Amino acid sequence: MFADDVEKTASSASVPWKILIVDDDPDVHSTTKLALKGLSVDGCPLAFADAYSAAEGLDLLKQDKDFSVALVDVVMESDNSGLDLVQDIRDKLNNHRIRLILRTGQPGYAPESDTIRLYDINDYKTKSELTRVRLLTSIAIAIRSYSQIKQLEANRNGLEEVLAATSELGRFSDLKAFASGIASHLCALLKVDRDCLICADLKPLGNAAYILAAEGYYSHWIGMPLAAVPETQVRQQLTSVLNNKQHALHDGLCLYFPGTDNQALAAFIKWPRAITASDRRLLEVFCSNISVAFENLQLYRSIEQLAYQDPLVGLPNRNGFLAEIEHQISQPAQTAKAVALVDLDNFSYMNSVLDDAFGDEILQAVAQRLTSQLSDNCFVARVSGDVFGVLSHVDDLTPERIEAVFAEPFALHRNEPLRISATSGLIILDQKPLGATDILKNVGVALKQAKHFHRGKTVFFAPELADAARDRMQLLSRLRTAFSDEHLKLHFQPFIRLHDGVTTGAECLLRWQTSDGQFIPPDQFIPLAEQSGMMVALGHWITRTALRWRSGLVGRVDDAFRVAINVSLVQLKEDDFVESMMRNIQEQGLQGHHVELELTESVAADDVIDVSQKLKQLGKHGVSIALDDFGTGYSSLSILSNLPIDRLKIDRSFVSGNAADQPRFSMAQTIMELAGNFQMRTIAEGIETEEQRVALQEAGCQEGQGYFFSRPLDEQRFDEWLGP
Known part of the structure; x- marks a missing residue:
């Protein structure tokens, strides 16, 4: 990451790096050792120790505090054994040196977003994803991170600032707040005035690089495209760092923070003096940890997207719809709102007679039609298989407008026209203190009534419908x-x-x-x-x-x-x-x-x-x-x-x-x-x-x-x- 003149410890030439493998599968131990056979990092070989349970791993770490890296399986004695071990290492053993790489063969047991953000881990990968090359890379990065942490123990204040930054930034779920936090902590770490800016290059999202956060002199540049930055030196430094994917330490400091999916952040900070070896070591640790925090943030955002977005049609899902209803009802109501559930008639029949791909095409076409033909004020979501939810002002969400969406045939399957009808339930939100779940439940009652007795039409919710449904459930x-x-x-x-x-x-x-x-x-x-x-x-x-x-x-x-x-x-x-x-x-x-x-x-x-x-x-x-x-x-x-x-x-x-x-x-x-x-x-x-x-x-x-x-x-x- 930095130039070759970073100082090395005298003992690093002979002492092996101790690697602890914690996994209940013996084959994982043997394949891991085989994959890492002959690897040396900074001229030092690797030495391995084996633990076949979280408890055994904890005992080994109690006896020997000089392990550099632990490769920890998430699911062992229990679904959360690996996570519990991480917590015990950090909290009970108070060991913050060792670098932890979490691995899992069961992606369905991936940690929840708050766990990913709060636990101090170096990396997280599925076993299938962690190829030999990636394993070598992860181990090398982890060892260097461990070495740097150990070397910097003498500089306690700087290290504490790095750890504080890592901990705090690890809790952010908002990208702008995360970037602003990097700027603040970077200035505090280097003890300089807050003249710092963060540039984001989020290529997979289709955006050109832009100024995401800024402090002090650069604060008025926030939101500006990188190409429009008025100072040539700053613009060229940031562009070079993002293109070359490495730090630049001349004419000011420009640091590179890689993320996943080819996304990256770059930080520019005014630096009036020559950088020292101690500064380099602090910055390397800082950048390493912030890069991990950045990947965790991206993982959290991906999990959040899965939790609140429907990947097939690109609309919010049921959770996203409930969250939006809750948000809307919590705001002062200037105009009445309405919620509709729109159910596609005979969709399961079309899906089974034709094929799933054709059914997906229908859903995508309906999603596009709903978002394009309804008012811009309408919030559209896919709440279940063939049911769409719509939230809007009451004047913009009427039976006539819903029926108009399906008035014309849909051009599907090589532009062959297909007529689709829909049955809807509709509820007008009043001043009664109902939560989003109850609102959706009530509009669902209206939809069910419509499907039974008014196929292809819209039925408004009435309290007696809910009473009847409740009576049926009780009966x-x-x-x-x-x-x-x-x-x-x-x-x-x-x-x-x-x-x-x-x-x-x-x-x-x-x-x-x-x-x-x-x-x-x-x-x-x-x-x-x-x-x-x-x-x-x-x-x-x-x-x-x-x-x-x-x-x-x-x-x-x-x-x-x-x-x-x-x-x-x-x-x-x-x-x-x-x-x-x-x-x-x-x-x-x-x-x-x-x-x-x-x-x-x-x-x-x-x-x-x-x-x-x-x-x-x-x-x-x-x-x-x-x-x-x-x-x-x-x-x-x-x-x-x-x-x-x-x-x-x-x-x-x-x-x-x-x-x-x-x-x-x-x-x-x-x-x-x-x-x-x-x-x-x-x-x-x-x-x-x-x-x-x-x-x-x-x-x-x-x-x-x-x-x-x-x-x-x-x-x-x-x-x-x-x-x-």
Whole structure:
């Protein structure tokens, strides 16, 4: 770094540099020694000592304080063993000479940003990144740093200033503050007036070199491009140092601080006298430590960018969005603000049908469109996979403006136009003291409401939406508890053959009675069970319980008596649905004809091919299939023609009331005629009167169920209802 006339100690020619390797992998020890074999630094060889745990390494350092460098693995006995050892070396052993190089084979366990800034380490690399050349370089730099620290112990005041600067600058996370700190400490170290400036050359960021910080005479140059610096000497010195990547010690001091990714800082300070060897040593230590601090700062900024930026679309991520909301709500509000969540419709389908690269292109195009077409006041972020967040003034963030973003097709994939729609939730920020997390949660409730009921539109948040969502969560929690505590029960409603009154079977119906005796309607908790993933486990329990009940009726009812079990879509999608159903039937000593599965039209219409295959397999074993609530859902002749349906259930809305006179009864007659054409049987729900029974029988309906015959009954009451 400096000229060759830096003084060397007399003993340096013969005493080896002691290197401590702390790693729990023996192979790492051998490969490290092999990589460093024959290396000498300043004419002195290397001597190695091995420790296979942090505790063993600490013991060796207690016994011998003359180790120059320690190569420390981060993850050993625990995820933070290496970091704990660093802290023990510095704090418990009070050893500030030894240079510490942290290594890790698990990048996911990289130290947090505050650890990187606060711990006194010489270098930090992944094992794969630390090639032989880089290892040699790191060791050489570390040894020289150790040697210089040891040589400068006699000059305690200067050393303390260097360490103070390193410690203080290591805590900075802002580049400008860091540069200003270098200038201040450099002036204090050399005991000169504060006529100093720091020039930054951040090439990867696309910026020309510029004056980042300045003190005293040069303070009015801050922000000026290096090429525009008016003093020729200063301009040329800084340019030469940045180009040559080394210090210049004539016509003033100009120091070079290398960073990562070809970024660098250069410091110019007025120096009125010749530089001494002691000054050189102090400056070398200072520059070495500040360079490490600069790399740590860059690492911290990279970690911060990963924490708050989305690398794919170049926008803030969820953390960045929350931070901006928190910042905005903490400021005095001159105009009302609004927050929106914009969800791309069918993105997962497009991503799976095409490919991930195409999906990435869509996200990038949407990000660009949002930032370019919305107001300049809008803060846009990508908060999750295909959901973007927008924060702006309420006048700049309206449903119309959001919809306008997606009005025109996107030119993607070789400029092929692609139309994309989006569904949004929107919230107006009022004066209520809500935090950013609660705001995002509320706008998420509005988005979910929009996705369920207003696809492609924007829904404003209303407090009742949050109340409803909270009620659903509480109900789901209670349902989980009721299921685990066996508070759910099955009731059974009989099927009656209309022309002679014979009981032909029964439908099992799930009932939930709370501790206070209240019944929760199934249409409230069944959808929650389906959405939360409970339905498969709940369906298994219903099936086993219903089949056990039917098995208990053997000898009391005719062999043709069937138990009907409602099946949801999530159950049907299970790969082993058929095998599981037949296994449960056989375990109870039953046969397929003892069981009927009831499907809704929406379930049957979801994936006709897959559903048909599974139902046909069940049909081969004698299991019958009924289509429930026919005529109220996705009624389609294709469903009837493509699925092996045995029985249509006529919905109660076509049956209840004055059946003989009501106009809707004609729909029931139509269903019966349709079933006859497809050679299916029919059963009517909701029969409440003798008149309805007679009208259905005369129209050709074979079976019925309803309060006219019996309400749903628990096992004991159904047994009593059957009689002796």
